[in-house]
Amino acid sequence: MIQIRDLNKKYGTLQALSSVDMEIEPGRITAVLGPNGAGKTTLIKSILGLVKPDSGTITVDGIRVNGESRYREMIGYMPQLARYPENLTVTEIVEMIRDIRKSATGTGSSSSRDEMTGPADESGTKSGLSQAAGSDDMSVRNGKAPSTQKRDAHGETDLELWQRFGLDSEKDKPFRTLSGGNRQKVSAVLAFLFRPKVLFLDEPTSGLDPVSSSILKDKILAERDRGTTIILTSHIMSEVQELAYQVVYLLEGKIYFEHSVGGLLDETGQPTLERAIAVTLDRRLEVPAGAGGAS
Amino acid sequence: MKWCVIKIFQRLFAITAVIGIVAVGMCPATTEASQRLASIAGIGDVMASQSVSESVRILEVGDQKEYTRIADALSAASDGDTIRIHTGTYREHGLTVDRRVAIFGVGRPVIDVEEKGEGIRITAGNVHIEGLEIRNVPTSHSRDLAAIRFERVSGGKVIGNILDNTFFGIYLARSHDMEIRDNELRAYQTRESVSANGIHLWNSDRAVIKGNVVIGHRDGIYLEYVQESSIHNNHVEKNIRYGLHFMFSDDCIYHDNRFENNGAGVAVMYSRRVIMKHNEFVNNWGAASYGLLLKEITDSEIFENEFSGNTIGIRSEGSDRVKKYRNRFHRNGWAIRIMASSMDNLITENNFIDNAFDVSTNSRQQSRNRFEANYWDKYSGYDLKGDGFGDVPYRPVRLFSLIVERNPMALMLLRSMFVQILDLTERVMPTITPETLVDEKPLMREVRL
Amino acid sequence: MIGKILKYQLRDVIRSRWVIAYVLFFLVLTDILFRFGGDGLRVASSMMNIVLIVIPLASIVLGAFYLYNAREYIELLLCHPVKRHQLFWGMFLGLALPLVAAFSGGVLLPYLYNAASAEAWRAALMLVFTGSMLTVIFVAIAYYIALRFDDRIKGLGLALIICLFFTIIYDGIILFVIYIFSSYPLEKPVLVLSLLNPIDLGRILLLLQFDISALMGLTGAVFREFFGTALGMAISLASLLLWLAVPVIAGFRRFLVKDF
Structure with a gap:
């Protein structure tokens, strides 16, 4: 799903990423771990296109990330700290994001997954879309988020979490009056709104109460079961253990190891x-990149 | 209008009574009634001032008239005659009036000098010239060519003429007791060296110059060695040098004139006992331009004038004992520039509003002029006593104006924050600006004019 | 797309307290001047001093603050299919337009209900034009700074220093130069120097309106040519536009390649 080849990024004299090679398979949850300043954020931001790498290539579902904005239609991003325009209401923010998606390419929200696979997805007709989007606006504005089933039938936005x-x-x-937890929600x-093919979750449960946290984890x-590729970072290892299929451990801008969660537990014999x-860090085990995923 | 007509009829009646039906009878039937009435009214004036006993003739000049050339009529006329010049263009120049006649234009006849010399030269007293249009008097570097020139005469009137594209307009040399009224003078030169003055008086006393419009000459009105004259209600605009230029002329008064947009404004020089009131000095712009220049003027009064939009409102050099009061200075670059050579002037009850600089001077020495009880819009003091005067003195000279004095280019920084801070510090702790140039009791409100 | 971003930006900014305060500031000030001083021409002339000080300061500070606060929001939007150049214009106009509108509205409204003369209107419009240009220029400078320096303390400090420099220090330097080199022909250099500072430029444009009679007192052909004709107006305007273009383009280019 995501291929990273020989990725390098320097901030001044600091080598944030050095020769990172990585492959993230579709339909799995990958956790990017590492101490502060190891390059996690830089890596994720590079894939998102927020950071421009010095060299190397990143492809997402076959589309190269180099300032091209269209591939971002299949991406969902939940930052560690979300801030939206302070004076807009929650409804307006949702409306805004939907609006922006809608007008970005003319296809946007209603494209089915299959249509989204390639650059050829400009074929969607706009009139049908805006009608559909219009009904969305209404429902959000009225505060009645229609059932997920109905959404699915339309093949549109996903408001399950809202509900x-x-x-x-x-x-x-x-937005400015919301609590930290509500902002996170x-x-x-x-x-999740546009049923992205790739989801980036940066410390998704931080600031959430236990109930909401487990709703989000569910x-x-x-989403994983529906085939979504998910990349997450977290400081809570139990959460990673619970969710992730594999971990990528970064240290000083390099991939220190990359291993499946199950394999890691088996090899170390730890609970x-x-x-x-x-x-693993103690033993300074040298695990060749990519070897862990196979077991 | 109605009043006019009645007046005219009254006069008509009076004339008829005095000189009989003759004059009316001689009026050609072809001229319009109104013109006839007007010109007869004019005749009345002249006639009334003369003794009735003379035998009076009226000489008609015009196409198919008694005379076709003005010159012929002039040489045929004798003292007391009237010459009526009818509509048309007369290509004549160098006309001489050497006897006491009245010349009237009927329907605005044009005398086109065709750049060949001067227009009319008058050498007899009490000549009356009215209703003519004289055109195209050429520039000359050797002779003072004028459209109408009086030479050593006493008495005479020039009324309601149009002088268009002339070198000098009306020129009075050693001619006294003249009236120049309601004329319109226009010239079109753009350089000082090839243009001359609109109304030029030299050695001519007791003149009355009123209601004239003078545009585009070198000096609009020029007076040299003229005593006891009155210049009023004139409109003087866009002259290349001065609107009014005034030299060695004592005991004159000028009032209710408007001087606008003249090259260097109005210059009053080397004169005593001059009264200047109710005039407007407007938009006289330029590096060496001012509303009013006072140079060696003594014992004079300047009051109730409006100085608006001039680079300098009044510039005073070597002028003593001049009282300036109840004037309004509005939107000038410098309202008053008073040089150290001026002494014992009193400046009081004036309004200073929106001027870039209120007062400036070229010296940091003690001022010998008094500023008292003026209204300064920049004054920020208070009046706790409630007597209408600010409790704190006002210093109209800004530090910045002294800076500009030394380095004119600093003017570029006018109204900049930096300069405002400079001025503020100086105002709080005066160290550089002249200590004595101060209004001890500034007015809290504008003087009502 | 710029329109969409702008729409929500405007909605956000218009509701913020500081914009309301900004409108009120100009509205109340202009109104008071009308009440105390009379005609519209005088009011515009008095407002000139305030505009030249307040607008650069407010624009650069608000601009820097705004962009620093919008960092996370920009990141979020860039994860959607939004092109960077679209987002830049949306963000830029989203702040510059409300500021211009707030200032213009605040100043012009009292002119409406005080029935100002045509001449006063002309002066007021000139004032509003100059103020608007300064607003946009200083927002652009602020954006460039905020994009150039990730540390917001550093950025805000620099913004203040730049503002201080252009408002006061620069003119001090000009005066110093005039004094030091007073025996040399300085007309052109001084003229050029003042064209290099947007605030001085705005000031000169307004001086041409309000204090032309004083400016005509400048000796020297260069000045007379500059101020006496439409040339001065044209050159000042062109320089002002250049002042607008440079920081906007610099900020824009930075925005396109910046790592968020």
Whole structure:
């Protein structure tokens, strides 16, 4: 799904990423781990196109990431700290993102997954779209998020999280008045809204209460089961253990190791991922890149 | 209008009574009634001032008239005669009036000098010239060619003429007791060296110059060695040098004139006991331009004038004992520039509004002029006593104006924050600006004019 | 797309308290001047000093603040199929337009209900034009700074220093130069120097409106030519436009390649 070849990025004298080669397979959850300043954020931002690498290539589903904005139609991103225009209400923010998606290419939100695979997805007709999007606007504005089934039937936006988080009560509040947890919820809704093929979740559960946190985790797993490729970072190793199929460990801009979670536990004989990683780092095990994923 | 007609009829009646039906009878039936009335009214004036006993003739000049050339009529006329010049263009020049006649234009006849010399030269007293249009008097570097020139005469009137494209317009040399009224003078030169003055008086006393419009000459009105004259209600605009130029002329008064957009404004020089009131000095712009230049003027009064939009409102050099009061200075670059050579002037009850600089001077020495009880719009003091005067003195000379004095280019920084801070510090702690140039009791409100 | 981004930007900015405060500031000030001072021409002339100080400061500070606060938002939008150049214009106009509108509205409204003369309107419009240009220029400078320096303390500090420099220090330097080299022909250099500072430029444009009678007192053919004709106006305008173009383009180019 995502291929990274010989990726290098320098900030001044600091080598943020050096010769990173990586492959992320579709339909799996990959956790990018590492200490602060190891290059996690730089790596993710490079894939998102926010950071321009010095050299190397990144392709997402066959499309090269180099300032081309269209591939981002299949991406969802939930940042660690989301900030939207302070004086817009939650409803308006959702409306805005939808609006932007809609007018970006003329296809946007209603494209089915299959249509999205290549650059050839400009074929969607606009009139049908805007009608459909219009009905979305209405439903969000009225605070009645229609059932997920109905959404699926339309093949449109996914408002399941909106419903389950109970965001209706917040919908008319300006963003600046929201609590940290509610901001995080809005951010999550927006990340899942367009049923992306690739999801980036940066510390997704931080700031969420346990209930919401497990709702989100359920949603992440459900999306995975639907075939979505998910990349996440987290400081909570139990969460990673619970969700991720494989971990990529970065240290000083290099991939220190890359291994499946199951394999890692087996090899180290440790009960938890946290310990397994600690042991691995202790032993300074040299695991060739990509070898872990196969087992 | 109605009033006019009645007046004319009254006069008509009076004339008829005095000189009988003759004059009316001689009027050609072809001229318009109104013109006839007007010209007869004019005749009345002249006649009334003369003794009735003389035998008076009226000489008609015009196409198919008694005379076709003005010159012929002039040589045929004798003292007391009237010459009526009818509509048409007369290509004549160097006309001489050497006897006491009245010349009237009927329907605005044009005398086209065709750049060949001067227009009319008058050498007899009490000549009356009215209703003519004289054109195209050429530039000369050796002779003072004028459209109408009076030479050593006493008495005479020039009324309601149009002088178009002339070198000098009306020229008075050693001619006294003249009236120059309601004329319109236009010239079109753009360089000082090839143009001359609109109304030029030299050695001519007791003149009345009023209601004239003078545009585009070198000096609009020029007076040299003229005593006891009055210049009023004139409109003087766009002259190349001065609107009014005034030298060695004592005991004159000028009032209710408007001087606008003249090259260097109005210059009053080397004169005593001059009264200047109710004039407007407007938009006289330029590096060496001012509304009013006072040079060696003494014992004079300047009051109730409006100085607006001039680079310098009043520039005073070597002028003593001049009282300036109840004037309004509005939107000038410098309202008053008073040089150290001026002494014992009193400046009071004036309004200073929106001037870039209120007062400037070329010296940091003690000022010998008094500024008292003026209204300064920049004054920010208070009046706790409630007597209408600010409790804190006002210093109209800004530090910045002294800077500009030394380095004119610094003017580029006018109204910049930096300069405002400079001025503010100087105002709080005056160290450089002249200590004595101060209004001890500035007015809190504008003077009502 | 720029339109969409702009739409939501405007909605956000218009509701923010500082924009309302900004409108009120100019509205109240202009109104008070009308009440105390009378005619519209005088009001415009008095407002000139305030405009030349407040607008650069407010624009550069608000601009820098705004962009620093919008960092996360920009990142988020860039993860959607939005092109960077579209986002830049959306963000830039999204702040510059409300500021211009707030300032213009605040100043011009009292002119409407005070029934100002044609001449006063002309002066007011000139004032609003110059103020608007300065707004856009200083927002552009602020954006460039905020894009150039990720550290917001550093960026805001620099913004303030730049503002201070153009408002005060620069003119001090000009005066210094005039004094030091007073025996040399300095007309052209001084003229050029003032064209290099957008605030001085704005000031000269307004001086041509309000203090032309004083400016005509400048000796020297260069000045007379510059101020006496439409040439001065044209050159000032052109320089002002250049001042607008340079930071906008610099900011734009930076935005296109910046790592967020």
